Structure formats: structure tokens, C-alpha cells
Amino acid sequence: MPREFYIRPALIVAKDLLGKFIIRQWRGKKIIGKIVETEAYIGPQDKAAHSYNWRRTKRNEAEYLIGGHIYIYLVYGMYWQFNISTSFEGRPECVLIRALESVDTSSPRASGGLRRGVDNLRQHLSFNSSPQLGGLSVLRRSKLKVIPNGPGKLCQYLKLDKSFYGEDVVRGKKIWLADNAYKTKKSDIISAKRIGIDYAQEWARKPWRFYLKDNLFVSKK
């Protein structure tokens, strides 16, 4: 995805990210996931945001970078949280990526370069379009160790940690985002309260969590 995609308000980017693919180059293979759940944090006014009241520390510095940079931090002493900065430089908005639908690239069918990878993506998409089969079958086939259906687990799935702090996903060699041919329908996007921020008073009630309707990988159902 080009820079322009990310230089927009977090609330727009968070919705637009649904259905996009994250590709992670790791030890000679690609780990791929489709974004199915996000949350927007709009910065200075938003009491739930780390950048509330223009707070700027070593930890959240990356939120201030121009859209398309990684803001990653540790919560509860053990889980990484993967965010992408949005809007202009100096404007601390970001989107938390909360869940991915796994795309299997480890099967024999999938190994064999980009062409096979693309075929696998297509196959995966048509596979999932069948309500009878759905995502659970994909899990069975891919023998996943970690299911990326939560913000902490998604970082384990994509092998992300502090070393990605501040990295640019527009020019990324180890991680980047890509569009797909299937446009997400507006009616497939559900808005809900953000999770785990009850301390944020009225801001906790804002419907700034977005997810794909009926998707099995969404974190809390």
C-alpha cells in the first residue's frame, strides 16, 4: 500500500485496512494474513490513546511519525501490540491491528514461489467463501501453532517484536501490506466499542473497533 493510504485519519484507515493483506518475509518464506479486525486511536483528544493530551515519550514516539510506520509496544509484560501510524507527521494517530485471518503458505501446494503463493491466496479466498467450510477448515489444513485471532497472538504469528519499532511498512523489506482484488463491502464492516480501555470514560464507548462481519478470526465475539 502506498504512503497516501496511511496519510489519512485513523478512523478512515482502520476501516480501509479490513481485507488488506499483511506479508511478512521470515526465514525465506512469507507469512501472510488478511486483516479482519482493527481499532482506531485518534490521538490528542482520545483519552484511550497513548498520545492523549499530546503525550510524547520514548515509548510512543513512533505514533508521531508520518502514516505507515510501525508503533509496537509491550503490554502486560508479555504481549506485543502491532500498530500502524496514520495521518501526517506530528499528528499522533494510529490503528491497532487486532486480528488476522491466517493464509496458509506452509503447505506443499503453497511452497514454490510467488506464483504458487498467489494461487494459494485465491484458493484460500474461494475456500473461505463457502459457509460450510469457512476458516476452521483452513486451520485444520495449515496446522497452525498460533492462531492470529487477537492483538498479542497476531504478533507471535507474524514474528514481530520491538526490533520492528518505527519501521516503514511502505518501504518494508521484512513486512509490508498489499491490497487484493476483492473489495470489502461497507455492509460487511461492523463497528463496536474498543476493548480493554474501560478507564477512558466516555471515550471507551466510541465505536472505533472495526471488524469483518461473521469472520471466525475476530478476537471477541
Add this chain to the structure above:
DNA sequence: GTACAGATTGAG
């Protein structure tokens, strides 16, 4: 120097 809470998770 020290206290403390957190954008989660899985087990019971």
C-alpha cells in the same frame, strides 16, 4: 530509586 498499571491471554 521505587512503585505501579497496563490497547492480553488461557486456565480454572
Add this chain to the structure above:
DNA sequence: TCAATCTGTACT
């Protein structure tokens, strides 16, 4: 419902 686990941050 609860504890694991640890670091950045805000205090003294």
C-alpha cells in the same frame, strides 16, 4: 474470575 510477567513512566 484470575494471575502471569515486565517495562516505561511518573513519582519521590
